[in-house]
Amino acid sequence: MPVTLAARTEPPIGASERAHLVAFLRRRCGNPALAEDIAQDAIVRLVDFARRERVDHPQALLARIATNLLINHHRREARLIAGLADDPVDERPCQERAAVDADRLDQLRQAIDALPPLRREVLIRRRLEGQSYREIGAALNLSSAAVEKHVVRALADLRAYQERHKIEGDTPW
Amino acid sequence: MVIQLGTFRSYEERLEEIQAQAAYWVAREQSGRMREAERIALREWLARSPAHELEYQLLDHLYASDELEAALALAPRHAPAPAVRTTLADRLRPLLAGIGAIGRPALAFAMALVLGLVALQQIAPELLATLFPQPAGLRHDRLVTRPGERLVSHLPDGTKLYLDGDTELDVAFEARRRHVTLRRGNALFDVAHDTHRPFDVTAPRATVRVLGTQFLISDRSSRTTVDVFRGTVEIDPSGIGDANAVRASRGSRVSVGSELILEKLGARSAIDWSEGWVDEDALPLGELVAMIRERTGRHVALDPRVAHLSVSGRFRITEPDAALKRLALVYPVRVQFEDDVIRVMPK
Structure with a gap:
């Protein structure tokens, strides 16, 4: 049986990687203090992660962890202010909306276009139109179990597409 | 020092499996x-590895995101197949039997073939299209929308045209070229890349030539604007004496x-347009009102x-x-709202 001996110290995240990560997060959220907090939190989590799993590319993983934390933060905030303001005039200056957003949307549209037509239709009906698995099944002549399988495959396909087609500005490195 | 077995796969190697489980x-x-x-099983699965938790959250974010919703809203639909369908042979059999009764086999065969094709046209046009393809998907269409309407048109090569309200355009999809004439209004183009079949759009004041890109072209009262969201286009201003063609790339407006006038587009995107957002500096109020009328069909009476x-x-x-x-x-x-x-x- 092949056995590898690996002398592993802490993941190779030094001061320069940390600085890159903070700069990346600052570009994404525009808030220097928040960027620092999330970078710190992400590094702590990476260390814990690497204790429990073998990690080949700690930098890439760190970027994913940090991105996830940032989205978590935004979703929490969005829930807090949801319902308080539904304003048809967006107060934010348009420059703040990163060009990355447009790229991400494009990427997602291409990923959706690449899905088989039936799988895409099932996802549209579920996520966009809020139909139940039973309703979708009746409309498309599928069993509920088959509908669920289509949703599972569609989601996995979308994530895999995002992994394969990275967009500029999506990672700090 | 950690000893690892070679069969112990890394997080990256297991990523696809983990993503499928998260899905x-x-x-x-x-x-x-x-x-x-199942909830208990999910909690156990999440607790088993930080990788599970991470992938689960990333996918959950994706599922809940506004971007997914926006992208799905623009995605092509798939028409459901009818639940019960008699086979083609079943429906043709009586027809063939009737013709066979005439007696002369050769004639009967020829007639059956003709009638069969006619019947096929009625019953299964898509099958006929595969048996006898049209030469290289020739297509000429005129697309028209009334104020308040929207229209998405798909060309055979995957190019998509999104028409705003009160818009009229002609589409010529041919073997060696793809040509659109925008007569009025505005439309977003998502052009499939095809070097052998150039794509151009003629608008009242300019011609736009592209290979594969995404751009919005709007015909306004005093100008035609082209917003380029992806790729590069070449714009030939026919309205201005001997002005040369200009190349505009992603993120610019001509x-x-x-x-x-060539300017930067800032952070505007095709999705803004689709969702009804207008982001402008120094836009004449008359043009904003015209956009509202095109998009919603609402009547806005504007004092000159x-x-x-x-x-x-x-x-x-x-x-x-x-x-x-x-x-x-x-x-x-x-602003005064009436029925x-x-x-x-003016104030």
Whole structure:
């Protein structure tokens, strides 16, 4: 049986990687203090992660962890202010909306276009139109179990597409 | 020092499996039919590895995101197949039997073939299309929308045209070229890349030539604007004497009026347009009102004295009442709502 001996110290995240990560997060959220907090939190989590799993590319993983934390933060905030303001005039200056957003949307549209037509239709009906698995099944002549399988495959396909087609500005490195 | 077995696969090597499992759990949650035992199983799966938790959250974010919703809203639909379908042979049999009764086999065969094709055209046009393909998908269409309508048209090569309200255009899809004539209004183009079949759009004041890109072309009262969201286009301003063609790439806007103006597009995107957001600096109020009319079909009576007032900001033209109300707070105009008309007057 092949056995590898690996002398592993802490993941190779030094001061320069940390600085890159903070700069990346600052570009994404525009808030220097928040960027620092999330970078710190992400590094702590990476260390814990690497204790429990073998990690080949700690930098890439760190970027994913940090991105996830940032989205978590935004979703929490969005829930807090949801319902308080539904304003048809967006107060934010348009420059703040990163060009990355447009790229991400494009990427997602291409990923959706690449899905088989039936799988895409099932996802549209579920996520966009809020139909139940039973309703979708009746409309498309599928069993509920088959509908669920289509949703599972569609989601996995979308994530895999995002992994394969990275967009500029999506990672700090 | 850690000793690892070679069969112990890394997080990256297992990523695809983990993503498939995460997809299963997110879809399960979304089904609204999770039982208590499954919830426990999900919690155990999440606790087993930080990788599970990470992938689950990333996929959950993706599922809940506005971007996914926006992208799905623009995605092509798939028409459901009819639940019961008699086979083609069943429906043709009586027809063939009737012809066979005439007796002369050769004639009967020829007639059966003709009638069969006619019947096929009725019963299964898509099958006929595969048996006898049209030469290289020739297609000429005129697309027209009324105020308040939207239209998405798919060309055979995957190119998509999104027409705003009150828009008219002609499409010629041919073997060696793809040509659109925008007669009025505005339309977003998502052009499939095809070097052998160039794509151009002729608008009243300019011709736009592209290979594969995404751009919005709007014909306004005094100018034609081209917003380029992806790729590069070449714009030939026919309206301006001997002006040369210009190349505009991603993130730029070209306005062709009495002169040609090239500016940066800022953070505007195709999705903004689709969702009804207008983000402009110094836009004449008359043009904003025209956009509202095209998009929603709402009648806005604009006093000519304020038609040239320049307004700036980000407006949602699909919500005209609220957008105009906000405008009146900042600009010297008064807005009055009547049954079927919104009046905009000087203050």
